[in-house]
Amino acid sequence: MTVIERQTSSNLWLDSWRKFKRDRPAIFGLITISIIVLAVIFAPLVYTTSADKIDFLASSSPPSWQHPFGTNDLGQDQLARILLGGRISLAVGIASMLVAIFLGTIVGAIAGFYGGVVDGVLMRITDLFLALPQLPLLLLIVYLFRESMKQLAGAELGVFILIVLLIGSLNWMSVARLVRADFLKLREMEFVSAARAIGAKPTRLIWIHLFPNVLSVIIVAATLAVGNAIITESTLSFLGLGFPPDVPTWGRMLFEAKDYLTSAPYMAVFPGMAIFLTVLSINYIGDGLRDAFDPKS
């Protein structure tokens, strides 16, 4: 009995989950984001109103039973568009996060593990990326490469790949710094010397011995990176330089709504709230995870 108890309480993940459960904002975030994800995946199966059906008779109508979130200037149903846009925004967020985490972990791990000149060079590159004018650069690249990506992989997929790669490759720096700092600390520890003494190769040392110890840091950074990527994608779409006009991302819907603020303010409120609630929930979860993984708290 006591043995089992001691075992469960010594597990980092269970311990962290117990702390996380007590964090009310984090639980609020978890519930909200679950509802949003489930709605975005499954609601279109139940809510069958078409997202692209144009109906000028019902253009920019306020919320009603028929159109719970109202319609846009073309009379397209806003709820259906928000659900469809949510799939894209969340997909962009998760895919860009994976790119950023992948790059950041590799750069941070190599810099922290080898140190010396390698570390110096990689950290200078990281600093350079931190000093880049991110949004202008993003706009410049999307503007220059959008057409050829469309020809390469189709209008929707081409822009998706371009945006995901760009957001990911401009967001890895904080992960790299965190992973590097932890690796620098960890590689001096005895378990690493022990592993090295029995002949573990660098790749094995990095991935089997060191990596699991930085996983909690990476998970927190990954959570926050999703929120960041969603905001960046919405910003691009809001400036009219994201996905093509017939793809209703949340930022794109705000871009269209900003010309109807006097006559139809509800057109801006619902997609804006969708971005806000998603990002807020993700930030709360990220904050909760950071506290939960922190052994000092």
Place this chain on the structure above:
Amino acid sequence: MGQIFIKRLLVTIPTLIAISIIIFTILVLAPGDPLGEFASNPAITAEVRENIRRSLGLDRPAYIRYFKWFGSFIRGDMGYSFNSRSPVAELLWQRLPTTLLVVGLAYIIGLLIAFPLGIISAVKRYSITDQIITTIAFLGFSIPPFFTGLLFIIIFSVRLGWFPFIFNSTLQVTDWQSLIAQIRQSIMPISVLALYHAAILMRFIRSAVLDELQQEYVRTALSKGLSQFAVIKSHVLRNALIPVVTLIALDIPTIFTGALVTEQVFRVPGIGALLIESIYRSDTPVVMAITFIYGILIVLFNLIADLIYAVLDPRVKY
């Protein structure tokens, strides 16, 4: 101090060169014709097009073009806009003061809001006041500025009619009346940005002050009989500022991103709005110049943050 300044300045030069190379490489790698609209204009024959290319030096290898571009850029010659046929530098000088004014004022107001709130929140940790302040800050930095901007327009312009909807860029400040009009139309863009920065800064300041409050020197100062206000004012604040400045320096690109978006929402005639307009019109020289200007601004403000850091922390040696 002067020595630190010169050393830091020398470090920024390679950064700027690297940024310029990145921007130029992107342009060279980009498919499509750098001549933009000229290339697809049917009124221009192939021969004339070839002449234009040669006169612009487009037949030369990329690295020579880079050196020519960079060389003339630092001499202030940024080429001519495809669209308005006027020098890019002239367009930029018209727009840059507006951007710097909006960014600067918003940041100062943001700091003025964030400092007292952050300190109160840290001192009264876990109290109701702290919870209210941190929740509002959390909401504040989770709302993207473009949505706050639209909400402000809906609430304060459309519903209440307090402020004008769109920034009137032709307004000249000549007398009291026009000055008041200028202030009225600047309130919304500046406050959107200021609130966004205040939310971010508040979190930085709160956590920095919290870290300092747990230090032993604070306990010593308090047990010496100093009031809490005196301890915070003359001991905690200066030490807490050191990590805050580091975080602000990391956050400088976000400051300009926020400004770019806000300018676009309220049609403020700054360089951000000019960038978006130029992208819509495929005006490559202007787009290039503005992207690089943003890079220069970020590096410049990083330099300022470094210097403030050196002033605050006498242990820092370069």
